[in-house]
Each structure stands twice: as C-alpha cells, then as structure tokens.
Amino acid sequence: MEEQFKISDPQVLKVVAHPLRVRLLGLLRGDGPATASELGRKVAESSGSTSYHLRELAKYGFIEEDPERRDGRERRWRARHQYTSWDNLEMAATPEGQEAVRIMQLRQLEALGRAVETFEAGEWPAALVEVSGMSDHLVRLPVAGVRELSERVDALVRELGERYADDPGAVPMSVWSAVFPRGPRDGRDG
Numbered sequence: 001m002e003e004q005f006k007i008s009d010p011q012v013l014k015v016v017a018h019p020l021r022v023r024l025l026g027l028l029r030g031d032g033p034a035t036a037s038e039l040g041r042k043v044a045e046s047s048g049s050t051s052y053h054l055r056e057l058a059k060y061g062f063i064e065e066d067p068e069r070r071d072g073r074e075r076r077w078r079a080r081h082q083y084t085s086w087d088n089l090e091m092a093a094t095p096e097g098q099e100a101v102r103i104m105q106l107r108q109l110e111a112l113g114r115a116v117e118t119f120e121a122g123e124w125p126a127a128l129v130e131v132s133g134m135s136d137h138l139v140r141l142p143v144a145g146v147r148e149l150s151e152r153v154d155a156l157v158r159e160l161g162e163r164y165a166d167d168p169g170a171v172p173m174s175v176w177s178a179v180f181p182r183g184p185r186d187g188r189d190g
C-alpha cells in the first residue's frame with residue numbers, strides 16, 4: 001500500500017467526501033480488504049449501494065481489486081493508500097475547492113464522533129480507558145510553528161505505528177490532529 005494519495009483536483013476530493021464513500025475507504029484502510037457485501041453489513045447499506053460507491057472510489061484511484069484475495073463470486077477491494085492529503089491553499093483557490101475541503105472536514109468530524117460513540121459504548125480494559133481520549137491545547141504559534149507541529153505529529157504517529165505494529169498488545173487506534181486559528185484574523189501574517 002502506498003503511503004499517501006495527494007489530491008490536487010477538487011472534483012476528486014468531492015468524490016471521496018461522499019459520506020458513504022469516506023466510510024468505506026476508512027474501513028478498507030483500517031480493517032483491510034473486503035467485499036461490497038461485507039462492507040454493506042458494517043455500514044448498514046445494501047451490497048448494491050456499497051458496490052456502486054466502491055466502483056466510484058476505484059475509478060478515481062482510491063481503491064483497487066485485491067489480486068491476492070480473490071473471491072469467486074464477489075470482488076474483494078483494498079485501499080491503495082494509507083491516507084489522503086491535499087493542499088488547503090491550492091484547494092482554496094476556487095470555490096469548488098473550498099467547498100470540497102469544507103465537506104471533507106465535516107466528514108472527518110463525523111468519523112471522530114463515531115469513534116467517540118464506539119468508545120463510550122464499549123467495555124474496554126482499564127489501561128486503554130486511561131490513555132484514550134481527547135485534549136485541546138491553546139498556544140500561540142507562527143505559521144512556521146504550525147507547520148513544524150503538524151510535521152512532527154505526523155512523523156511521531158508513523159514512527160510509533162511502525163515500532164508497535166507487531167506488539168501483541170497493540171490494538172487499532174484512531175488518531176486525529178487538527179490545527180486551526182482560534183479567532184478572527186487580526187491582520188498579522190506568520
């Protein structure tokens with residue numbers, strides 16, 4: 001699997017921003033290859049609906065048929081990339097790009113909400129409950145500091161994921177990071 005799919009076309013970002021498509025892609029990335037029927041059961045949709053959306057994701061390069069795990073009756077799909085990225089500034093150049101980013105950010109918030117609901121509804125080992133959760137930090141940073149923070153968080157997540165990938169105590173964890181200005185722009189850059 002490739003590391004990232006960098007999108008520069010707002011139309012392609014809109015394809016994956018569809019609520020069901022982004023969920024299907026997330027499941028393929030997190031749980032591995034699956035058929036339309038298997039995914040349909042997980043998201044409470046018909047296999048016809050999931051099959052259509054999987055074909056759309058494949059058409060735009062997000063997923064592909066899994067040649068290693070063929071099912072005689074039904075296609076098995078797998079994600080082609082670990083994550084999707086885009087350049088906010090590049091997307092902000094057009095109203096279509098701005099809308100695609102806005103929709104994608106809403107989908108990310110929905111995924112976070114589902115993760116919190118799943119966590120709250122489950123019974124987890126005490127050690128996992130202790131280290132799970134969310135926090136927020138309010139700091140003053142220039143653009144260079146925000147860039148450094150984002151790069152270091154990404155690098156740390158990758159490093160720890162690789163280090164503990166084969167640990168018998170490792171469990172799949174969702175990790176989000178977000179950095180946004182707190183208030184109205186005051187005219188200062190940097």
